[in-house]
Structure formats: structure tokens, C-alpha cells
Amino acid sequence: MSDRWQEMTVFVRVADSGNLSRAARELNLSQPSVSRIIGALEARLGTTLLLRTTRSISLTEAGSLYLERARYLLAEMEEAEQAARGIDSLHGVVRLAMPVLYGTRAVIPALATFLPRHPELRVEIVMSDARQNLIADGVDIAIRLGVGLLDDSAFGARKLAFVERLVVAAPAYLLAFSAPDNPADLARHSCIVQHGLFGRESWRFTHDQTVTSVDVQAKLWINSAPGVLAAAVAGLGIALATRVMAGEELRTGQLIQLLQPYRLDPAEVYAVFPAGPRPSAKVRAVVDHLEVALNTPS
Structure with missing residues (x-):
């Protein structure tokens, strides 16, 4: 990975997780390496992107602008690589959050016909009935279930099904x-x-x-x-x-x-995309499959 793509990837992960240590774990890097990469990015751009305290990380105005464009460029790069590989070679990790009982009885069984087709793709499942901080938890897709409860207007979303x-x-x-x-x-x-x-x-x-x-x-x-x-x-x-x-x-x-x-x-079932309304190819592939599977009688 080139230095600029690495800087961009690390910055987006830090901004999304709000935590240097969590971003380092997810990227399989050391925390000092993550700090060094962010510092090098800021030095090259000549501006501060992140405000750091002992307890939190927040974006500056410049950081917010850079984050929006960085997400777009990283998504474009993934699209290009995926187009070259083909849809049958999805790879990487998708972190999927879902409520416990609906996830157990509907979503997880639906993955049984999806994962074998994509051996290079790994799905990490987070199950909780509590409303999670999807950004801090590094979630790519959240399955939300309820009646008129979709209130994360900053996120992208797609209705998957209705449940009696x-x-x-x-x-x-x-x-x-x-x-x-x-x-x-x-x-x-x-x-x-x-x-x-x-x-x-x-x-x-x-x-x-x-x-x-x-x-x-x-x-x-x-x-x-x-x-x-x-x-x-x-x-x-x-x-x-x-x-x-x-x-x-x-x-x-x-x-x-x-x-x-x-x-x-009826309850509405949504897929929510914390990273915004333009999810990656692997995220779209998971959601496309779930939309069909969740509406197919068992």
C-alpha cells in the first residue's frame, strides 16, 4: 500500500473509531505506528486533522472535509479492485451488528448460503439489543429492527424487510x-x-x-x-x-x-451504514443477499 493510501486508511479508521488503540488493533498496527502515520499526514498537509485529548479524539473542520473525501476515494479504490477481481472474490472483513434474537433466528441462518461463496470474506458479528455506538464499535452494517425507530439521519440506510x-x-x-x-x-x-x-x-x-x-x-x-x-x-x-x-x-x-x-x-428491518450512504462492494453484497434471504419463506 502506498504511503498516501495507508495514511488515508489509517486516518479514516481512527476517525470512525474515535480511538487510536482500537484503530491500531483493527489495522493490525501498533499504536505508536498509528500516531506516527497520522502525524506524518498532518505534517504533509500542513494542518491539524484530529484534536487529541487523553480521553477522546475529535475532528477539526479540516479533518471533517478530509474524512469525507478520503472515504469516497477509498471506496473508489475498493470498487476498482473488486471489479478486477470479480464479485466472487470478495475479501476482507465486514463487521455486522444485529439484535440478539432476530439475528439468531433470521440473519445468521441467512448467511449460511452466502459465506461459502466468498471464502476470502470474513464476517465479524456483534450481537446486542442495546442501541450501540456504531462508529465507535467500527460497525460496517447494523441490522436495526423496530417501528419508526430509524433516527440516525447521518447514516446511510436501506429497508430490507417487514416482519409481522x-x-x-x-x-x-x-x-x-x-x-x-x-x-x-x-x-x-x-x-x-x-x-x-x-x-x-x-x-x-x-x-x-x-x-x-x-x-x-x-x-x-x-x-x-x-x-x-x-x-x-x-x-x-x-x-x-x-x-x-x-x-x-x-x-x-x-x-x-x-x-x-x-x-x-409490522416491524421494519433496516440495514444501516455508519460510514455513509455509499457502502463498499462487500457491504453491498452482504446486504443484497440479506434482502433476498430475509424475504424468502423458510
Whole structure:
């Protein structure tokens, strides 16, 4: 790699991660080497690109301008190299973030037909139901799942799929408490609410073109989808789930779908690109595959 391309690559990685040590690890360089490369870049340009303190790194105005162009040029270089190699020779690393349960039951199985076709490509998966700092974590693609929750306007994004949402409860809960006949009945039930993805105490239903919103009694708040599912199976209350997430439990009778004539707004599945709206060829290849796979019935 030429000195200028290396400087550009190192600068972009430092700017995206906000941390010299993390950038050094991701680039397989030492931290002193990263500092030296950034210093040489600034000296050659005759301007300061990064403001460094003991705790953080931030961009100067010149740094922000350089970052925008550097990303574009690096993407162009990757496009040129990929065109020469061909789509069947994707290589390098794609760091993919996703929510735990949807990732486990939908995204990871979808990769089973993709990765064998690209043996030189490595995917690093980060799973969390918490809203992550995608830039600091060096994420290339984040799978986001929710209803009207795409608020990272500075990022690029692409809608991949819609997922049906359901109201579910365990047979044990329904033995102890009669099943709700309509959404208004939910107000007298114990409900399970997840922080973040569907963490709302107002559930909105549509029936015969009539929209009804119900303020449920959230007796249990949980910060992960697996926790919500486990609590529902244990009979602790009524929960919202997607058909993808709760499909196995519904098939085996551990959970029962309630209020079937009433429809909830579907969850939207997005691929989010922290580096901007023009992702690299390997990122686009992963997302193209997921868009098809996530919309193909299993």
C-alpha cells in the first residue's frame, strides 16, 4: 500500500473509531505506528486533522472535509479492485451488528448460503439489543429492527424487510387469566415490555380499518428480546413478539397468539451504514443477499 493510501486508511479508521488503540488493533498496527502515520499526514498537509485529548479524539473542520473525501476515494479504490477481481472474490472483513434474537433466528441462518461463496470474506458479528455506538464499535452494517425507530439521519440506510408482530402469551398465563377478547382488555392484564425495540406502553392495533391504541400495564420491563420471550413462555404476562422471533414457540405450543383479528404495525428491518450512504462492494453484497434471504419463506 502506498504511503498516501495507508495514511488515508489509517486516518479514516481512527476517525470512525474515535480511538487510536482500537484503530491500531483493527489495522493490525501498533499504536505508536498509528500516531506516527497520522502525524506524518498532518505534517504533509500542513494542518491539524484530529484534536487529541487523553480521553477522546475529535475532528477539526479540516479533518471533517478530509474524512469525507478520503472515504469516497477509498471506496473508489475498493470498487476498482473488486471489479478486477470479480464479485466472487470478495475479501476482507465486514463487521455486522444485529439484535440478539432476530439475528439468531433470521440473519445468521441467512448467511449460511452466502459465506461459502466468498471464502476470502470474513464476517465479524456483534450481537446486542442495546442501541450501540456504531462508529465507535467500527460497525460496517447494523441490522436495526423496530417501528419508526430509524433516527440516525447521518447514516446511510436501506429497508430490507417487514416482519409481522403478534401478541402472545403462554398457556399457563391464560389458564390463570382469561384471554383478552379485544385490545381494550389488555389494560387489565400484566404485560411484558422490551426497552428499545418495542419498548412502548401504548400498543396500536388495526381492525376493519379502525385504529385503536391501548395503554397496557407493563409489570415487567426487559432489555432484550430473548428475555421477553423467556418471560412470556414462563407465563409472566402478555408480550409483543415478531413471528420470526417466536415462531418455534408458537409451533410447539409454548406460546399462543392472541387477538388474531387485530393487526399491529409490522416491524421494519433496516440495514444501516455508519460510514455513509455509499457502502463498499462487500457491504453491498452482504446486504443484497440479506434482502433476498430475509424475504424468502423458510
